[in-house]
Amino acid sequence: MGKNVRILAQLQEIDLKIDSTRGEKQALQEEIDSLEARVEEMRQAITGQNAELDAVEEEKRTLEENLAAEADAINRSEARLREIKTQKEYQAVSKEIAAAKKVKNDLEEQVLQKIARAEELKGIIGEKEKEMEEFASGSASLKEDLHVRIERLDADIASDTAAREAAAKDVSPSMMKRYLMLREKRQGLAISEARRGSCLGCNMNLPPQLFNSLYKVDNLVVCPHCQRLLYLRQEGDGTVV
Ligand SMILES: [Zn+2]
Numbered sequence: 001m002g003k004n005v006r007i008l009a010q011l012q013e014i015d016l017k018i019d020s021t022r023g024e025k026q027a028l029q030e031e032i033d034s035l036e037a038r039v040e041e042m043r044q045a046i047t048g049q050n051a052e053l054d055a056v057e058e059e060k061r062t063l064e065e066n067l068a069a070e071a072d073a074i075n076r077s078e079a080r081l082r083e084i085k086t087q088k089e090y091q092a093v094s095k096e097i098a099a100a101k102k103v104k105n106d107l108e109e110q111v112l113q114k115i116a117r118a119e120e121l122k123g124i125i126g127e128k129e130k131e132m133e134e135f136a137s138g139s140a141s142l143k144e145d146l147h148v149r150i151e152r153l154d155a156d157i158a159s160d161t162a163a164r165e166a167a168a169k170d171v172s173p174s175m176m177k178r179y180l181m182l183r184e185k186r187q188g189l190a191i192s193e194a195r196r197g198s199c200l201g202c203n204m205n206l207p208p209q210l211f212n213s214l215y216k217v218d219n220l221v222v223c224p225h226c227q228r229l230l231y232l233r234q235e236g237d238g239t240v241v
Pocket of ligand 1: 192199200201202203204223224225226227228
C-alpha cells in the first residue's frame with residue numbers, strides 16, 4: 001500500500017478531529033450568541049416601552065398646557081361676569097363658562113388617563129429591567145463557562161493543527177492536492193478503509209482483484225464506486241485485519 005495513503009489516513013484522522021472540534025466550538029458560540037440575543041431582545045423591548053412612556057408624558061404636558069389655558073379663560077370670563085350689566089350678556093357669558101368648564105373637565109380626565117398610563121408603563125419597564133438584569137446575571141456564569149470551553153477547544157485545534165502540519169510534511173504536494181480535493185467532494189472523507197472486501201466509505205463491495213491489490217506495498221488503490229483512496233488498517237503488530 002502506498003506510504004502516502006497511510007500517512008494521509010493519519011492526517012485525515014486529525015482533520016476529522018479538527019472538523020468535529022470546530023463544530024463543537026461553533027455550537028458553543030451559538031449558545032453564547034443566543035444568550036446575548038435574548039438580552040438584546042429584552043433591551044429593545046424596554047427601549048420601545050421607554051419611547052412610549054416619553055410620548056405619553058409629552059401628550060400629558062400638552063394636555064396640561066391646554067388645561068391651564070382653559071382655566072385662565074374661565075377665570076377671565078368669571079371676572080367679566082361681575083362687570084356685566086345686561087341679563088342677556090350675563091347669560092351668554094355664563095353659557096360660555098359652562099362650556100369651558102366641560103372642556104376643562106374633559107382635559108382633566110385625559111390628564112388623569114395619561115398619568116395612569118405613564119404609571120403603568122413605568123411599572124412594566126421596571127419589571128422588564130429587573131427581568132433583563134436577572135437573566136443577564138443568571139447567564140453570566142454559563143457564558144463564562146462556555147468561553148472557557150471554547151478556549152479549551154481552541155487549544156485542541158491549535159495542537160491538532162500542529163500535529164497535522166507535522167504529518168503533512170511527509171505527503172507529496174500532488175497527493176496532498178488530491179486528498180484535499182477528494183475531501184471537499186466526499187464530505188471530508190478522502191481516504192477510506194477497506195475491510196472484508198468492501199470500501200467503508202461507500203459500503204460497496206470491491207472487486208476481489210482490486211481488494212487483493214491493497215496487500216501489495218506502494219500500490220495506490222482507488223474505490224471504483226466513490227473514488228476514495230483505499231487503505232487497510234493494520235494493527236500494532238503489523239498484521240492486516
Ligand atoms: Zn467507496
